[in-house]
Amino acid sequence: MCPHALIPFKPSGSKSRLSGLLSLEEREAFARAMLDDVIAAVKDVNCRPVIIATELYDSEDIQVTIADKDLSGALNEVLSQGAGPVLIIMADIPLANGQAIRRVISTQSDIAIVPGRGGGTNAIFIQDPTKFRVDYYGMSFLKHAKIAKDMGLSCEVVDSFLLHTDIDEEEDLVELLTHGEGKSRKYLEDLGFILSAEDGRVKIMRESPRSNQ
Amino acid sequence: MCPHALIPFKPSGSKSRLSGLLSLEEREAFARAMLDDVIAAVKDVNCRPVIIATELYDSEDIQVTIADKDLSGALNEVLSQGAGPVLIIMADIPLANGQAIRRVISTQSDIAIVPGRGGGTNAIFIQDPTKFRVDYYGMSFLKHAKIAKDMGLSCEVVDSFLLHTDIDEEEDLVELLTHGEGKSRKYLEDLGFILSAEDGRVKIMRESPRSNQ
Numbered sequence: 001m002c003p004h005a006l007i008p009f010k011p012s013g014s015k016s017r018l019s020g021l022l023s024l025e026e027r028e029a030f031a032r033a034m035l036d037d038v039i040a041a042v043k044d045v046n047c048r049p050v051i052i053a054t055e056l057y058d059s060e061d062i063q064v065t066i067a068d069k070d071l072s073g074a075l076n077e078v079l080s081q082g083a084g085p086v087l088i089i090m091a092d093i094p095l096a097n098g099q100a101i102r103r104v105i106s107t108q109s110d111i112a113i114v115p116g117r118g119g120g121t122n123a124i125f126i127q128d129p130t131k132f133r134v135d136y137y138g139m140s141f142l143k144h145a146k147i148a149k150d151m152g153l154s155c156e157v158v159d160s161f162l163l164h165t166d167i168d169e170e171e172d173l174v175e176l177l178t179h180g181e182g183k184s185r186k187y188l189e190d191l192g193f194i195l196s197a198e199d200g201r202v203k204i205m206r207e208s209p210r211s212n213q
Numbered sequence: 214m215c216p217h218a219l220i221p222f223k224p225s226g227s228k229s230r231l232s233g234l235l236s237l238e239e240r241e242a243f244a245r246a247m248l249d250d251v252i253a254a255v256k257d258v259n260c261r262p263v264i265i266a267t268e269l270y271d272s273e274d275i276q277v278t279i280a281d282k283d284l285s286g287a288l289n290e291v292l293s294q295g296a297g298p299v300l301i302i303m304a305d306i307p308l309a310n311g312q313a314i315r316r317v318i319s320t321q322s323d324i325a326i327v328p329g330r331g332g333g334t335n336a337i338f339i340q341d342p343t344k345f346r347v348d349y350y351g352m353s354f355l356k357h358a359k360i361a362k363d364m365g366l367s368c369e370v371v372d373s374f375l376l377h378t379d380i381d382e383e384e385d386l387v388e389l390l391t392h393g394e395g396k397s398r399k400y401l402e403d404l405g406f407i408l409s410a411e412d413g414r415v416k417i418m419r420e421s422p423r424s425n426q
Contacts, residue, residue, distance in 0.1 A: 100372055115374070118384065119391050119408065119415035138410035141391060157392075159313055161328070161377035171331065178332050178354060179370075195332065197351035202332035 003085035003105060003125070005047035006078060008071055009035055011057045015092070017169050021206070022191075030187055034167060037094035037182035044098030045105065047087055052078070072136045079129035088134065089123040090116065094176060094184040095162040096123075103158050110153035114163040115141040117172075122163050173204045216298040216318060216338070218260035219291060221284055222248055224270045228305070230382050234419070235404075243400055247380060250307035250395035257311030258318065260300055265291070285349045292342035301347065302336040303329065307389060307397040308375040309336075316371055323366035327376040328354040330385075335376050386417045 015027040022030060039049045039062060051057060051064045052074055058064075067074030075088060087105055089096070093116075104112045104125045111132060116122035121140040126132045131151060135143045148155040165175045167184075176185050177195050192208035228240040235243060252262045252275060264270060264277045265287055271277075280287030288301060300318055302309070306329075317325045317338045324345060329335035332352040339345045344364060348356045361368040378388045380397075389398050390408050405421035 115392065118387055119410070137413045139391070139408060139415050159375050160372045161374040162372050164374035164377070174331055178352070179328065195352060197332070200350045202352050 002046050002048055003087050004083070005042040005049045005087040005089055006052050006075060007035065007038060007042070007049055007089055007091050008052045008054075008067075008075070009057065009091040010054045012055060015168070018173075021170055021173075021204075026191065030184060031092070033182075033184035033187040034094040035091040037180075037184050038089060038091055038096050040182060041096040041098055041101055042087065042089065045102050047101070047105065050078075051091075072134050075136075076133045079126065079132065079134070082128070082130040084129075085125065085127050086129045087123065087125045089163075090166060092166045092168065093122050093163055094167060094182055095165050095179050097162060097181070100160045100162045103160065104163070107156045107158070109156040111144075111148045111155040112158050113141060113144055113148075113155060114158045114160055116166045117164055120166065122166055123158075170204065174202050177204060178202075215259050215261055216300050217296070218255040218262045218300040218302055219265050219288060220248065220251055220255070220262055220302055220304050221265045221267075221280075221288070222270065222304040223267045225268060228381070231386075234383055234386075234417075239404065243397060244304070246395075246397040246400040247307040248304040250393075250397050251302060251304055251309050253395060254309040254311055254314055255300070255302060258315050260314070260318065263291075264304075285347050288349075289346045292339065292345065292347070295341070295343035297342075298338065298340050299342045300336065300338045302376075303379060305379045305381070306335050306376055307380060307395055308378050308392050310375060310394070313373045313375045316373060317376070320369045320371070322369040324357075324361045324368040325371050326354065326357055326361075326368060327371045327373055329379045330377055333379065335379055336371075383417065387415050390417060391415075 014031045018027055042049050049062050051059055051062055052067050053064050054067055104114060104123055107125060110127050112125040113121060114123040119139040119141055121144050145155055167176055192206050193204050194207050196203050196205045227244045231240055255262050262275050264272060264275055265280050266277050267280055317327060317336055323340050325338040326334060327336040332354055334353040334357050358368055380389055405419050406417050407420050409416050409418045
């Protein structure tokens with residue numbers, strides 16, 4: 001039990017598709033708040049979080065590993081070390097909670113995958129990491145399902161919208177303001193973002209001027 | 214057991230946000246294929262489908278009720294008749310399968326809600342329909358959660374991306390071509406749609422000329 005939870009994280013310049021709404025500084029603070037929400041969720045089910053960062057990143061109490069190669073390469077190097085079951089979970093899925101993650105790590109299959117929106121992989125749980133390798137970017141969900149099949153591993157697809165919802169674009173913030181319960185939702189609300197339902201479609205609006213906290 | 218599954222359906226002019234990709238005729242055929250997928254899923258768990266159509270619609274073996282008022286009004290009229298537990302499920306969530314719907318109708322709460330993307334409600338299960346009323350459009354998920362609370366009913370939010378994913382826009386078709394298993398996926402594939410991963414982001418492309426089947 002107590003699998004490691006590897007959390008890839010890009011501290012600088014992330015979430016560029018939100019640049020119409022948030023400044024660079026705000027986007028980076030927002031990305032950190034989402035990371036904190038994911039860390040809280042994995043801790044809630046006794047996983048041991050390890051941040052796989054693309055550059056130096058200070059975290060008070062979480063182990064940080066700097067990835068000196070591409071994401072898949074860095075993760076596969078960790079997997080090859082084979083120290084028990086591993087969960088890999090993205091840092092931009094702040095709706096994650098313990099209950100959803102428990103469904104993933106309690107799989108009876110060799111592998112459990114939670115697809116992300118747009119063909120990606122938002123979480124993957126690997127019982128024996130020496131038998132699997134990851135291949136992110138593009139249609140990674142289909143790639144991971146195929147890798148499992150090719151390696152003769154059973155694979156469960158976990159049906160969770162909380163883990164499926166990665167926050168990349170403006171409309172994704174509607175999900176966070178509707179369902180979020182953590183720091184990243186509060187961060188948006190402190191900036192003045194609210195939900196608005198004009199002509200039946202729900203959008204987000206920024207109500208007050210930017211706070212300077 | 215065997216709750217009724219009410220399925221609101223608009224036979225004509227639906228899915229206008231796909232008009233950049235599909236002709237009116239194709240959109241209507243696509244909407245019918247999605248409806249068929251939803252019907253197959255509810256039948257798989259022994260729910261009795263009833264189509265709540267906005268206009269005359271022929272269905273070989275499914276009961277069709279014509280709604281002569283707005284959607285919420287029409288549904289509330291059915292609910293007030295109080296003939297046992299009722300599932301209301303949208304016609305544009307073709308990833309729905311029996312396993313996901315079983316999680317909804319086996320709730321231990323008075324109400325189970327599956328949020329749709331963008332603040333909506335894609336499925337709602339009501340143990341005693343005389344005690345609840347629906348209020349669709351806009352932020353209906355939050356409205357339904359509040360109605361349940363105001364009426365003193367316990368409410369479970371079911372965490373399913375298969376039921377969360379309504380097909381409205383071009384990018385939603387990526388989900389259908391990635392995860393779909395029914396008629397609506399096949400309909401898109403027969404029209405020549407495929408997945409494409411350029412610059413890491415997955416999109417859909419139309420490969421062959423339109424078939425005329």
